[in-house]
Amino acid sequence: MTENPFGRMAHEQERRSGNRKSLQCSNILHALTVWKDGSGFDDLVSSLLDSVEETGAPKGECRREEDKERDPNIKQCLRKVRDGHFTAAVKVLCSSGVAPLGDSTLKALIDKHPVVPPPSSPSNPLAQPTLVVDGECVLKCIRSFPKGTSCGRDGMRAQHLLDAVGGEGSVTSSGLLASITEVVNLWLGGSCPKVLAEFVASAPLTPLLKPDKGIRPIAVGGIWRRLVSKVAMKKVGKEMTQYLGDYQFGVGVPNGAEAVIHSANRFLNSFHADGSLALLTVDFSNAFNMVDRTTFLHEVHQRCPSIYRWVQFLYAQPARLYVGNECIEATTGKLIHGGD
Template structure:
């Protein structure tokens, strides 16, 4: 009666068809999906609740047989991979039961017994391995004509693997990064996208440069287990007993009552699966990067390899990668691989050096890990297709939920992070991603420019009020915050923190006791006050510290005289009116052994972005003051040219007083000093660089705090 009352008598046929479709959907499992969504939402699993509504139905034997014919490399024993925890394992023990057992008053006792059952040393009976290391199989559709096999392993086995993942995380990161960023590397996917996007932007228009995306066919299921276990024993011996117990024998897999055996590959649902796969493929990645241009960004993420450089070097790297990968099982899928010439249609690459079946994209617009690269119009088109259009079926399904509150919660999740206006909040999310991944991007690509972070911050500032805009950070400004605390700083440390947080260090403004200026309550004047000798003390403190931290082999000397001829206006007299001999002293720190180009003259200076006339530029660009002063140091009295004529390398070392940042030349010099110190300390170069930067940053902020306290009333 309801369809007739609503639609009218003349539309009975339409109402009948509508009712039949609804009943068919209900009988086809829609009711079960709705109830599962409500149950997950009640547990707070909103993301899984949305996935339950939008996930495609499982396939039967007929669909799997048809897909197997179209994918001949997928054998029955290796075509299924572990994954979705939404279904129960073969023994029927769900993880929720263990969580409920640990929520009682006997949680400690349960943990003791559970730890006794989950043996991580591989001492469990070998006959049980094929069962406990097996899984229940499910088939999901993948595209139009493919199947994604999903396996659900035993709960206790997954629990043991997760514990080992946590224990091996640091070792795996040291071993795999930066060649592989998909395992044990936080934000690895985002860093890969940012690195590729900037590399394509920098190399745009280069006729001989290319970007190559390499995809492996059924990679997880075809990797040779013997090669995999060899890599585990060689690099992660603590993981070897458990890995051998799980993968040295055939695995027993259950699919709709049928028993299949798996003797190759790793189960993708196994928490250790990505790590084991990455270990097996690491020699292939090392072979790909073994060419002469090994500084170009080559990396792999979850079975997708990226090569970028001159097309001849990329072709050679591709050949080495393919040969090394075949030795451990995976074969390259040319149908899904893609070659992107940076020069577009005008590129001058020789396509004959690449396999004939590889796709060539002359538009320079492509997707990487689901993210669009190059071209504003292409990015907008992909965003609509991959985000907006895919969200519509989910939003339509949410309207069918019987509980409005559940639909409201899922709707907030479907929009993404609960944000209300994507156009307003997207710049902030992008800036967070760029800043968080910047160190990793610089490891992936030595030529990666930090200017992307500045652009991201400027994009955020465009949608913020003037008073809430984010200042562009200065390089190295926060290094002192990572230094070990020292009780010797005493009250100076409190002042340093207040200056950093932009808090008042005095109750109000007062006349400066050293000059005719006003000592403001925020300490800005004290850091630039020309009287009282504080600026000289700050300069000498940094100069002495740089000289002391330099290794003995540098032959360092402070204020070495006579490096340059005297200025004509001085009449040949020395700068200090002494009798040490004529000549100028451009070096606060002279390093006699600075490499093949001869000795170096380090000229230290501390400037300020609060100086009159530079405040507006500093607010827009935090590095403006130090970069400008570096140029001034080089051009003043023609010092750079004069040093070059005398065989000296002139290196201006400039710091910014208020923010605490350092100039580009200063950071480059500190890295060179840290690299030289490595031979003496046996520490990584990055550790020594951070240590040197922390010492200099602490000294700078300490002298600033002392100048502020010296001018405070009382």
């Protein structure tokens, strides 16, 4: 039986992670013991300074230099393996990588996010009251995030929330979950100050290289934004699936896009011998970034009025997209948030 290399790597990573956590806990307890009531401050600082080598470089500096030189695809692959995402690990190894940050990359990203005037919002009243959810719904959405879900610019991960409302934090989980639910309903109700919208809707951009050397920007939004959006879609998803009917296979249809591709391939293969059939595929250039937000807001106002306040909060004003130390204002389109 052939040994699974990814399984061996994952086991090794788990073992190292367990050892690392044990060492961290031990170091924290030691630091608290030295600190005492504050009288051991000098001793604690001295012990930390003693951990620095005579060259001035902290221990492990050489290892970090090696990590910098390592292929970023390999580093990302190892992270995916550590999280148990073996399919994603293979995709990472086969990808073209990330475009180097520079003037040309920044220009390409700016060109993909054209600046337009603010969208106009509908003036007529909402046909339904704003969506209000309970803690059970919020908890299910927190648990629905895949393991290893990436964080936004603030560093908050779904796993942080999951750990806080379960496991060792379960003693205070009911109160915390109630507070999280209140915040979610505050956002759904449009009660959050609009001045914060550009930050809540912000995301760092990762410029991936296409096979043709073009740029594919991937935005990884904050967990709070993604959590509220998950809650909203959970409540209106079935309704939208019925409305869209058989005209699409993306919303509310698990593996719908994959089913379309496989069905088309099987159909074409049946006519492959005589060459009597051809298939034309259309790829819209920069499609999601060219979505008109005025139309988008009006459609949500009409078809999904219960979540309109949240959608308006995100898309009625520009959002900040961070590229290194630069910031691009997104005034068009519907951002695709990666990391899930």
